Amino acid sequence: MRDSYLSELVQRWQLPSDYLENDSPWQLQWRDERLSLRYCAACQPAANGETSNPLPRRPAAAKQLVATVDWVSGTVGYRRRQPGIHHEAVARAVGIKGRYAPTVIDATAGWGRDAAILANLGCPITLVESHPVVAALLEDGLRRAAAHPETASMSQRMQLVHSDAATYLQNLPTEARPEVIYLDPMYPHPAGKARHAEVKQEMALLQLLVPAQQGEGLLSVALDTAQKRVVVKRPRGADALDNLPPAVAINSAKHRFDLYLYPKPLEMMEGGKVANPHEHR
Numbered sequence: 001m002r003d004s005y006l007s008e009l010v011q012r013w014q015l016p017s018d019y020l021e022n023d024s025p026w027q028l029q030w031r032d033e034r035l036s037l038r039y040c041a042a043c044q045p046a047a048n049g050e051t052s053n054p055l056p057r058r059p060a061a062a063k064q065l066v067a068t069v070d071w072v073s074g075t076v077g078y079r080r081r082q083p084g085i086h087h088e089a090v091a092r093a094v095g096i097k098g099r100y101a102p103t104v105i106d107a108t109a110g111w112g113r114d115a116a117i118l119a120n121l122g123c124p125i126t127l128v129e130s131h132p133v134v135a136a137l138l139e140d141g142l143r144r145a146a147a148h149p150e151t152a153s154m155s156q157r158m159q160l161v162h163s164d165a166a167t168y169l170q171n172l173p174t175e176a177r178p179e180v181i182y183l184d185p186m187y188p189h190p191a192g193k194a195r196h197a198e199v200k201q202e203m204a205l206l207q208l209l210v211p212a213q214q215g216e217g218l219l220s221v222a223l224d225t226a227q228k229r230v231v232v233k234r235p236r237g238a239d240a241l242d243n244l245p246p247a248v249a250i251n252s253a254k255h256r257f258d259l260y261l262y263p264k265p266l267e268m269m270e271g272g273k274v275a276n277p278h279e280h281r
């Protein structure tokens with residue numbers, strides 16, 4: 001079962017078969033009824049530039065990293081159960097208020113942690129992820145969330161799209177434009193600063209897997225597509241994405257959420273007219 005499931009998965013997501021080989025640094029594994037991705041630095045062959053293996057091979061930060069998408073238990077499960085979840089910075093950033101929960105496209109889904117919190121608070125949310133392995137893990141996480149009584153209704157508000165987000169947003173019909181677009185592009189910040197070991201490990205793994213420049217150009221497309229606001233998650237102290245100053249920023253302990261709002265807030269109006277918030281819009 002395990003091997004046939006993994007082979008089917010590799011074919012369906014058109015992944016290199018290296019993901020199934022025991023001596024590959026990157027391995028997909030099926031354990032305890034869940035899919036996980038393992039990065040094993042010790043399995044890394046000497047880089048001689050002649051390998052046909054298309055998977056990224058970089059200096060290892062740790063001997064072994066494992067990630068799985070889990071919104072039922074772990075840190076997301078813990079956050080979901082907190083009574084103060086409505087006050088989380090990410091919830092305020094997208095504009096959740098009382099019973100109002102906007103439609104959201106999370107254009108850089110990653111492990112879907114932020115998306116799961118927003119879906120849990122009632123937002124219908126589309127998770128867009130360009131990396132096929134991350135998308136395969138998200139699909140598995142969504143399947144398990146749908147099967148669990150605590151997360152079943154939340155999972156019904158979540159839809160997974162495997163695509164480059166800029167392409168997806170540019171081809172979105174007008175009536176499907178979301179109220180909010182949420183961006184959390186890769187940033188070369190030290191994953192070692194994350195508070196929880198689980199998050200630390202998963203972010204370190206993403207940084208090895210996904211090139212940091214992949215989110216480039218997304219902000220401009222997002223600004224052209226969102227109906228009400230674009231939210232960009234940044235590490236605290238980082239420059240604004242594409243050096244475009246936000247209208248408002250909301251800080252949490254580790255992050256800053258930069259908000260680009262439509263229409264612009266009153267205090268930003270010039271001469272009674274709404275100033276063009278972004279030159280290209």
Ligand SMILES: C[S@@+](CC[C@H](N)C(=O)[O-])C[C@H]1O[C@@H](n2cnc3c(N)ncnc32)[C@H](O)[C@@H]1O
Nearest residue numbers: 108110111112113114129130164165184214215
């Ligand atoms: C920092 S992670 C996001 C983490 C996420 N917010 C969470 O809570 O788990 C960024 C993710 O965005 C994806 N990504 C980057 N550029 C993308 C693009 N143009 N289209 C779709 N996904 C993209 C990367 O593959 C990576 O998985």
